[in-house]
Amino acid sequence: MSAVEATSQTTGAADPSASPATTGPLLDRFAAEGRSALVGYLPVGYPSVPGSVDAVRALVDAGADVVELGMPYTDPVMDGPIIQRAVDHALRGGTRVRDTLAVVEQVAGRGAPVLVMTYWNLVLRYGVEAYARDLAAAGGAGLITPDLIPDEAAEWIAASDAHGLDRVFLVAPSSTPERLASTVAASRGFVYAASTMGVTGERATVGSRAQALVADTRAAGAAHVCVGVGVSTPAQATQVASYADGVIVGSALVRTLVDAPDEATGIDRLAQLTSELAAGVRAADRPASGGAGR
Amino acid sequence: MTADVGGRPLVPGQEPRLGSLATHVGPYWGEFGGRFVPEALIAALDELDTAYHKALADPAFGAELARLHRTYTxxxxxxxxxxxxxxxxxxxxxxxxxxxxxxxxxSHKINNVLGQALLVKRLGKTRVIAETGAGQHGVATATAAALLGLECTVYMGEEDTQRQALNVARMRLLGAEVVPVTIGTRTLKDAINEALRDWVANVETTHYLLGTVTGPHPFPEMVRDFHxxxxxxxxxxxxxxxxxxxxxxxxxxxxxxxxxxxxxxxxxxxxxxxxxxxxxxxxxxxxxxxxxxxxxxxxxxxxxxxxxxxxxxxxxxxxxxxxxxxxxxxxxxxxxxxxxxxxxxxxxxxxxxxxxxxxxxxxxxxxxxxxxxxxxxxxxxxxxxxxxxxxxxxxxxxxxxxxxxxxxxxxxxxxxxxxxxxxxxxx
Incomplete structure (x- = not known):
């Protein structure tokens, strides 16, 4: 395994020919080209650990630009029913924290940076520094941490600095300007904007506050802002991609696997939806910045 | 562990004893406490913390709570x-x-519930949600909601709704909606997960009337103070x-x-x-x-x-x-x-x-x-x-x-x- 490329900032000229382990250089390049990224979420261990490797490979091959790999947890308070059901199944199937690192290693070379989405106790228990070290060694890009705010993250900030990992914190429509500023300052890679007040899941419309939140987060200094929670259709993806650097889809993708009669059909449907979402993201009308960042 | 350590001098080299233990405040107790919650809830927790400390400093709040405790509790x-x-x-x-x-x-649960319910009125919120295990906190919350004209939803693990069926009926009599939680272990832990999910989605109108000295700051400090x-x-x-x-x-x-x-x-x-x-x-x-x-x-x-x-x-x-x-x-x-x-x-x-x-x-x-x-x-x-x-x-x-x-x-x-x-x- 090659050494992880340590990219410390989201700005700066990225080498477009490189396959960066972290998300900043990729999003810099996309911004220059005037396109938004599709970020696809799947949980490790659904329908099985090897099955989730197949699913993630299908996700990347069908056009996901960034992978968000969920580490199953017993108490996922930011997740709605679809993801709860899938991670419950994964845990009953015996999925372990170390399986996540193994899956990262198996999918990291596929051409898309792989972020791990995890509730904080799993990393605390593993050891924050040890987890950062092993994630970097496996080729992972960093962490998305739904229940860790920067105020509580000193140990993770130090460890992610030491290992050159992204740290994706969340902002919400309820975040004050002060909190947007401190969260942006602590983030690396991109900032995850929750489109609506609520847990993950499909919704008929993407929260109208999402666009304003993205603008406010940029105004607070963020180079890249991706939008998640409630995005499920190609049309929504197009709409969100017109103003955000990335479109994060989770529950809708997981549903293709959950609802399928068998694993092979699930993967076909997952690939189908992913390519439709990718086309939706790429159909967005977005000016090329012609340079890095914004 | 030795059983007879209560009341003995503190363990040397650990928490320095700075003044009173009884008046220690959050967010941290030594290495414990904090706020490990989604960012979406932080604004509401800050608002609650501010409202709580304002109420503490307001003699009218203490007098109203004392009156309720005397005449109602x-x-x-x-x-x-x-x-x-x-x-x-x-x-x-x-x-x-x-x-x-x-x-x-x-039960003792009413002490905290009345305190928080009075705060809810000050926050201008119209709905409370709560978790309950045995049903005692749910009953107390449903009671305070009826008393103060608040909408009330109580999350309760399905296993607990069965072993505490009488309290389910009691909460419903008081006008609360009781939602059995059917995911995970179907007990108190999962009821709290569901209440947190509801709170993230409805935090602008809803107060999470947490029933014990756990949860993110300021709950451990505030609930202790009310008890x-x-x-x-x-x-x-x-x-x-x-x-x-x-x-x-x-x-x-x-x-x-x-x-x-x-x-x-x-x-x-x-x-x-x-x-x-x-x-x-x-x-x-x-x-x-x-x-x-x-x-x-x-x-x-x-x-x-x-x-x-x-x-x-x-x-x-x-x-x-x-x-x-x-x-x-x-x-x-x-x-x-x-x-x-x-x-x-x-x-x-x-x-x-x-x-x-x-x-x-x-x-x-x-x-x-x-x-x-x-x-x-x-x-x-x-x-x-x-x-x-x-x-x-x-x-x-x-x-x-x-x-x-x-x-x-x-x-x-x-x-x-x-x-x-x-x-x-x-x-």
């Missing part, structure tokens, strides 16, 4: 000496019960009755609100030993108990860092207790701190010991306790053996946190009192 709750029960604790030991079971709605009236009253009542402080204070600890409520007034009295009794369940094996200080390790659940039952990956281990109210895998962060600095001692009480103490109080004193509180009674019997070393006439203060009406069906099955039952029903 029935405070002060009595202090009852129980000599026939005490005979089973130890020779010459005097036992006093702080009668939170006599409060309106049947400390228990210890303040008991301290004054004992001084009036016997002219001195107790040798030991005993309380059951689920999340730990009744225990913090009675401990707080004695935290700075170094000669008063403090004992918290956790649910030892069927034994200390995996999934059989809720003894966080025996089988747990520091970790994060539901917004706070505290002792937690977790496996080697950090996944939450399901807890078990015959009492739904103690059936929780974590514990309030202030308890974890008091444990680590050696100011309080936490010991497990098994289902069997608790049920024996339950029956003993019924028959010796004519008081049917909540099964949760029966853990504190069994704990008093446990520590009774060492009481003779404390003083010539040892005095134990037990917080009788709730009454057992809700537990009659469980107890009847346990003891085989239903005629066609073999008495092994709940074991």
């Amino acid at each position: 029935g405070r002060p709750s009595p202090l009852t000496e129980v000599p026939r029960f005490a005979a089973h604790v130890g020779e010459g030991v005097r036992v006093f019960l702080k009668r939170e079971d006599l409060n309106h709605t049947g 400390k009236v228990i210890g303040e009253e008991a301290r004054a009542q004992l001084l009036a009755e016997i002219g001195r402080l107790p040798d030991a204070v005993a309380a059951c600890v689920g999340g730990g609100s009744n225990a913090m409520g009675i401990f707080n007034a004695f935290l700075d009295d170094e000669d008063v030993r403090l004992f918290g009794f956790e649910a030892g369940g069927r034994g200390l094996g995996h999934g059989d108990h809720a003894a966080r200080f025996q089988g747990g390790a520091p970790g994060v659940l539901h917004g706070a860092r505290s002792y937690l039952l977790q496996d080697e990956d950090g996944q939450t281990i399901p807890s078990h207790s015959v009492s739904a109210g103690l059936d929780y895998p974590s514990v309030g962060p202030e308890h974890s701190w008091l444990h680590d600095i050696g100011r309080a001692t936490y010991l497990p009480v098994s289902d069997d010991e608790a049920m024996d103490a339950f029956r003993l109080l019924c028959r010796s004193e004519g008081i049917i306790p909540a099964i949760e509180s029966a853990h504190a009674l069994a704990g008093a019997i446990q520590i009774g053996a060492q009481a003779a070393q404390w003083s010539n006439e040892p005095v134990v203060l037990v917080n009788l946190s709730g009454r057992g009406d809700k537990d009659v069906a469980t107890a009847a099955r346990w003891f085989g009192l239903l005629g066609d039952d073999d008495g092994e029903g709940d074991r």
